[in-house]
Amino acid sequence: MATIVKGKDIVQAKRKELTAHVAQLAQKPNLTIIRVGEDAGQLYYEQACHRILGNMGFEVASVSLPIDTDQATFNQAFDQVNNDHGVHGILLLKPLPSHLSDDYASQTIRAEKDVDCFGEKNMVKIYQGDFSSYLPCTAQACLDIIDALELDLKGMRTVVAGYSLVVGKPLALALMDRGATVKICRSTTKDLARECRDQELVISAMGQAQMIQADFVNEQAVVIDVGINEAADGKIVGDVAFDAVQSKVKAITPVPGGVGTVTNFVLAQHVLRAYQLLNK
Ligand SMILES: Nc1nc(=O)c2c([nH]1)NC[C@@H]1CN(c3ccc(C(=O)N[C@@H](CCC(=O)O)C(=O)O)cc3)C=[N+]21
Known part of the structure; x- marks a missing residue:
C-alpha cells in the first residue's frame, strides 16, 4: 500500500501563515x-x-x-x-x-x-538556469511535493511524461537543475511502460486519463499525477489508473486533492510576491 500524498497536508500550516500575512496588508x-x-x-x-x-x-x-x-x-x-x-x-x-x-x-x-510564468522574460530565465523568479505554479507544486517527501533528487531516475510550456518543460529543467536524471516522454512515446518501469520518480502531465497503468511502475516508485481530466461521469481524474497503481508503488498523489491543491497555494504565494514587488 502506497503513502497517499495529500496536498492539504503539505499546504495547511503554510496556508494559515500566508492568510495571516495577507490580512495585515x-x-x-x-x-x-x-x-x-x-x-x-x-x-x-x-x-x-x-x-x-x-x-x-x-x-x-x-x-x-x-x-x-x-x-x-x-x-x-x-x-x-x-x-x-x-x-x-x-x-x-x-x-x-x-x-x-x-x-x-x-x-x-x-x-x-x-x-504563472508564461512571459518571455521569466521563461528565458528558467531556460538559462536562473530559478530566482516565478516558476509556473503547477511545476512549482511538483517541486514542493518532492521537498515535502524529502526526496533526494541527485542522480534520481525520473520520467516527466508531458512537455507542455506550463508544466512538463519547465519542470524537467528544474529537476535537471537539482541534479535529477530526467527522461522526457509524451503520450505518443513508443512503449511508455518500458520507459517508466525502472524509474524512481514518475511525473505524469499528459492530460489523458488512465495512461499510467500498474505495469508502468515498480515498488520503489513515487508517482506524481498532474493530470486533470474529465471522466465520462463528469468526475475529475488524473493520468494515473489510481486504484491499480497505488496498490503497488511507494507513494502517489491523488486527483483531486494532490498536485492541484498545492498549485492553488503556490498561486497564492506568487500573487503575494507580485503585490510585494509592485509595492516596493
Ligand atoms: N495557464 C494555466 N495554468 C494552469 O495551471 C492551468 C491552466 N492554464 N489551465 C487549466 C489547468 C487546470 N489546472 C488546475 C489547477 C488546480 C486545480 C485545483 O485546485 N484542484 C484542487 C481543488 C479543486 C476543488 O476543490 O474544486 C484539487 O485538485 O484538489 C484544478 C485545475 C491548472 N491549469
Whole structure:
C-alpha cells in the first residue's frame, strides 16, 4: 500500500501563515484571471482560485472572453489588465483557442505580474538556469511535493511524461537543475511502460486519463499525477489508473486533492510576491 500524498497536508500550516500575512496588508492583493471560452478544466481551476484565494483574503477577478474573440480584441483586453495598477497577478488560462496566439501577451506582460510564468522574460530565465523568479505554479507544486517527501533528487531516475510550456518543460529543467536524471516522454512515446518501469520518480502531465497503468511502475516508485481530466461521469481524474497503481508503488498523489491543491497555494504565494514587488 502506497503513502497517499495529500496536498492539504503539505499546504495547511503554510496556508494559515500566508492568510495571516495577507490580512495585515494595506490592500488586498489582486489576481485577475483571463479566460477565453468555457473549457471545463479551465473553469474548474478558475472556480477553485476564486474560492480558495478568496478565503485567504485575496481579491480575485475574472475577465471572460467569448471563444470567437479575435486577436486584436484579445490583445486589447490583455493590455488593459496588464496596465491596470489595481491588478497584481495575471493568470492567463491555457490552452487558448487555436486561432489565438499569446505572443503579444507573452512579450508584453509585466514580469512582476507574471505569476504563472508564461512571459518571455521569466521563461528565458528558467531556460538559462536562473530559478530566482516565478516558476509556473503547477511545476512549482511538483517541486514542493518532492521537498515535502524529502526526496533526494541527485542522480534520481525520473520520467516527466508531458512537455507542455506550463508544466512538463519547465519542470524537467528544474529537476535537471537539482541534479535529477530526467527522461522526457509524451503520450505518443513508443512503449511508455518500458520507459517508466525502472524509474524512481514518475511525473505524469499528459492530460489523458488512465495512461499510467500498474505495469508502468515498480515498488520503489513515487508517482506524481498532474493530470486533470474529465471522466465520462463528469468526475475529475488524473493520468494515473489510481486504484491499480497505488496498490503497488511507494507513494502517489491523488486527483483531486494532490498536485492541484498545492498549485492553488503556490498561486497564492506568487500573487503575494507580485503585490510585494509592485509595492516596493
Ligand atoms: N495557464 C494555466 N495554468 C494552469 O495551471 C492551468 C491552466 N492554464 N489551465 C487549466 C489547468 C487546470 N489546472 C488546475 C489547477 C488546480 C486545480 C485545483 O485546485 N484542484 C484542487 C481543488 C479543486 C476543488 O476543490 O474544486 C484539487 O485538485 O484538489 C484544478 C485545475 C491548472 N491549469
